Amino acid sequence: MKKTSGFIKNIINNKVMLLMVLPGALWFLFFSYLPMMGAVIAFKEYRFSRDGFWASIIDSKWVGMDNFKFLFTTNDAYIITRNTLLYNGAFIVLGLILSVLMAIVLSEIVNKKLAKVYQTGMFLPYFLSWVVVGYFAFSFLSSERGMLNQVMEFMGMESVQWYSEKKYWPFILIFVYLWKAVGYNSVVYLAAIMGIDKSLYEAAMIDGASKFQQIRNITLPLLNPIITIMTLLAIGKIFYADFGLFYQVPRNSGTLYSVTNVIDTYVYQGLKTTGEIGMSTAAGLYQSVVGFVLVMTSNYIVRKYNKDSALF
């Protein structure tokens, strides 16, 4: 009795703060936590019921692990997992190298105004939607009108049906990703370089270190912590693909699926095209669970490395 009245007193004492979190808390409830519970349909054969949402979930028959079994007996699970991991792996490695390179290049350019102009240019792709980027890619890759085929014909090569030739797509997708992300990611590294104590370079200069020795022995080692952290955090998200990149840029071309299908596009198709609700929920849950383990692991490692930079 005393306990409950204490609880009510606490609620009253904190009522303004509780009112402040209320809209956000309701949002999390509806848009995050209910879907988490809704993930039980991965273990059901989902049937839409006229009696509404709860009835649909409750009335659907339990099928245990059947959706997962079905998912993993097809080749699809292997293909989408492989594609997701390999693409993200390439994005992490190449993205890191290029972003750090660009950050160093920008920080060393003598004319700071020009450096700022370059940076503004590089930042542009970040502000564009994948739909627009898809159009950009089309203006180069369109088989009849695209610039790439025109250039190739001009140089005496045969033109290519880009949207039906699988072998080029790993390169195209990696290129487009880097084009969009490098300018944005280099901002973080550039900020870190700007924060390096200038007297270190001064001392190195007095000792006769060349500019490149300074970069190798001062800039890079001091960037090391942030590079490690950014990379570990990216590894934590390696199971999540950028839906827009894989959906808009290949223009949903069926012949390319084996090299462009990732977990996220697969789940989307299951929901909207093929209607395999149970199996695509299972694929989504598989992604969330493995993703969760990866985030926890990478965060654990980040914590060991540098407590302040861990996500939690």
Added chain:
Amino acid sequence: MSSITKKERDFHHLSKPWNVVFNLIAGIFAFLCVFPFLFVVIISFTDEGVLARDGYKLIPEKWSLGAYRYVFESGDMLLRSYGVTIFVTVIGTIVSLLFIAFYAYAISRKSFRYRNFFAFFAFFTMLFNGGLVPTYIIVTQFLGLKDSIWALILPLAVNAFYIMILRTFYSTSVPDAIIESGKIDGAGEFRIFLTLVLPLSLPGLATIALFSTLGYWNDWFNALLYIDNPNLVPLQSMLMRIETSMQFILQNSQNSSLSLEALRSMPQDTSRMAMVVLATGPIIFAYPFFQRYFIQGLTVGAVKE
């Protein structure tokens, strides 16, 4: 930043040839980033007939305003989509800022008894989610938002990551002493927030607002999932739809004679590119001015409590 003023620090400068090389690397990459947009602008000003014959050219034989004239004359679709996007962006940014600013403020206050619980409640959503299918089912069947404008606003309204950024911002830029002084003066919590905290945290709120605005302006995913009603299609989604409806008609044009007429009335290549230009134009012109807020947000995000 102070490095800009110290011109005498020559020891830090690259040698001339290397400076040229570095300028070339950065300059070429920056150009590559901007070039596709310029190319699409050029295509949109190309004469349709020339384009059909020569393909996309950097310097077309004949320029034309025809695409823009077509878009504006038959501009119902474009105008309506502009309207939807502007409405969603304005209302969405306001809603999202309100939700995020209050939530983040409450969990930044040490006097709030349940701050840890609500901080975790938000944070956990960054680690785990139910996936696309259950979210879709909740939004359409439980919340009943299919073909509602709120399906374009609410799913993007809150983001745990922004809450974390803003919480850090409050706790570093709003000193406890100010809040205490407000309390001593007898102000209630809401008044303290509105009159003391809000003015101090404007730069942080501006950053979140800009991220949110960009997110709404560029969103097509929620429209792809939830919107079938042609009157509620936002810009980005309209760009996708003119593409697929073109393809659909082209694929079926051999079978039916009716579609030939429909084909003629569809926006052609140049008009589609004109729409791409019109949909991205506002962002291209605005972002250089707001760039520093995005940079601030990115670098603040890397620092936490």
